Amino acid sequence: MNTYKNMLIAETIADVRAQVREWKAAGLTVGLVPTMGYLHEGHTSLVDAAAAQCDKVVASVFVNPTQFGPGEDLEAYPRDFDRDCGLLEEHGCSLVFHPSVEEMYAPDAATYVEILDDMPKQLCGKTRPIHFRGVCTVVSKLFNIVTPDKAFFGQKDAQQLVVIRRMVRDMSYGIEIVGCPIIREEDGLAKSSRNTYLNAEERQAALVLSRSIALAKKLIADGNRNAEVVLTAMRALIEEEPLAKIDYVSAVDGYNLQPVEGLEPGTLVAMAVYIGKTRLIDNFIVE
Ligand code: AMP
Numbered sequence: 001m002n003t004y005k006n007m008l009i010a011e012t013i014a015d016v017r018a019q020v021r022e023w024k025a026a027g028l029t030v031g032l033v034p035t036m037g038y039l040h041e042g043h044t045s046l047v048d049a050a051a052a053q054c055d056k057v058v059a060s061v062f063v064n065p066t067q068f069g070p071g072e073d074l075e076a077y078p079r080d081f082d083r084d085c086g087l088l089e090e091h092g093c094s095l096v097f098h099p100s101v102e103e104m105y106a107p108d109a110a111t112y113v114e115i116l117d118d119m120p121k122q123l124c125g126k127t128r129p130i131h132f133r134g135v136c137t138v139v140s141k142l143f144n145i146v147t148p149d150k151a152f153f154g155q156k157d158a159q160q161l162v163v164i165r166r167m168v169r170d171m172s173y174g175i176e177i178v179g180c181p182i183i184r185e186e187d188g189l190a191k192s193s194r195n196t197y198l199n200a201e202e203r204q205a206a207l208v209l210s211r212s213i214a215l216a217k218k219l220i221a222d223g224n225r226n227a228e229v230v231l232t233a234m235r236a237l238i239e240e241e242p243l244a245k246i247d248y249v250s251a252v253d254g255y256n257l258q259p260v261e262g263l264e265p266g267t268l269v270a271m272a273v274y275i276g277k278t279r280l281i282d283n284f285i286v287e
Contacts, residue, residue, distance in 0.1 A: 004085040008095040013145050016058070016097050020146060028055035032148035032175075033093075034139060037061040038078040038193040042183040044091045046152040049180050051092035058146050059088050060097040062104065066112075067134030078196050097146070104141065113140040115166055122257040123159045123270055124281065127247055135160055136167050143173055150176040156183075156190055158270055158283045162257060182282075184210065190282050197278040205243035206275045209282040212237045212249070216269055220286060225263045227251035238273060247272035247279065254285060 001019070002009040010016045020030055031054030033046045039061075050057040061084055068074035081098060088096050113136040114120070120132035143151065153161045161179050168177055183191050188210030189203075198206055212234040219230050231249050238244050249271040253260050260267055263286045270283035 004096075005089050007085065007089040007093055009085065010095055010097050011099055012103060013099070016095070016145050019095055020058070023056050024147075029149045030054055030056045030058060030146065032142060032146045032151040033057065033059040034142050034151070034153070035059060035061055035084075036063045036077065036193065037084050038080055038196070039084045039087045040183075040191045040193065042154055042156060042191040044087055045183050046154060046180050047088060047091040047093050049178060050150070050152045053178070054148075054150055056094040057092060058095045058097060058148065059093045060099075060142055060146075062097070062099055062138070064104075064134060064138040065101055066105070066137055067131050069128055069130055072128075073194075073197075076197075078193055097142075104138070112137045113167060113171070115163060115170070119166065119257045120159075120163055122252060122259075123248060123250060124272055125159070127272070132160070132163050136163065139164055140167065140171070140173075143175055148175055150178055152178045152180055154183075155179050155181055155283070155285075156192070157281070158268055158285075159257065162255065162268075188214070190280075192280065194278055194280065198275060202243055202276045202278065205241050206278075206280055208238050208241040208244050208275075209271060209273055209280055212271070213269070213282060213284050217284065220263055227259075227261055227263050227267070230263060230269070234269075234271070238271075243275055245274040247274060249273075 001015050031050030033050050035043050047057055063077050065074055112133050114133040125132055165177050168175055189206050215237055216230050216234050224230055234249050238246055251260050251267055251269050254266040254268045265286055267286040272279055272281045
């Protein structure tokens with residue numbers, strides 16, 4: 001296995017298994033942070049949480065082809081593994097798993113993990129029909145490879161977090177799923193590897209997502225609990241931005257992702273908005 005300072009770099013499933021076996025034999029707990037790399041403070045906040053709660057942290061850096069649909073940005077997705085290693089090591093990661101596509105998927109791999117109710121078809125699933133099947137499949141494989149005690153996911157990808165919790169329950173994974181808060185730029189934009197696609201003008205226009213959340217929170221604080229009223233105000237604000245095109249702005253039950261009429265504590269208000277060609281997501285949970 002290669003190393004980067006104090007951190008191990010594993011490219012094979014066998015190397016990860018051997019190392020984790022050693023740690024477990026020594027009675028140590030293991031936290032997993034799955035990522036697609038090109039790391040920012042959103043990712044490192046998950047590593048920090050994992051390092052605080054577990055003896056050893058394993059992060060995966062893998063741009064998973066099975067969660068990208070035709071015409072999506074699989075090839076263009078930004079990558080900088082050396083920089084990722086620096087950040088992971090600094091934040092206390094013990095091992096980074098950086099497999100090739102061939103290591104993860106046999107050429108004739110045909111087994112998927114898929115939630116068959118309509119939860120994965122809501123929100124992002126409407127325009128990304130195979131996305132959550134790919135996410136569940138790769139996360140399930142990572143769980144089988146790493147066998148962590150806990151796994152850490154960001155609230156930034158709210159639907160993903162709900163889907164993973166459901167998969168863990170349905171498939172009886174004995175793994176605790178820890179959801180971590182959204183990390184934002186100073187001006188409010190949720191951090192994302194895809195923000196790198198934005199030019200200066202688009203970067204400014206992208207603030208409309210977090211501004212629409214601030215508006216919604218204010219309307220709710222003022223006593224508006226009707227979802228359609230609040231969503232209509234959010235959509236109107238976003239539509240004022242010429243570079244923005246709404247994919248969806250929705251209020252759904254925080255557990256089954258079904259649309260709701262009233263904004264109750266626990267309701268998930270989520271959106272996907274194109275800024276130019278870049279699709280950005282953001283959300284908040286009603287308090
Ligand atoms: P990704 O590399 O985009 O697949 O993200 C890997 C993990 O980092 C997922 O659990 C994301 O939800 C989480 N993540 C990405 N951006 C943020 C952010 N701004 N704040 C918190 N978590 C994030």
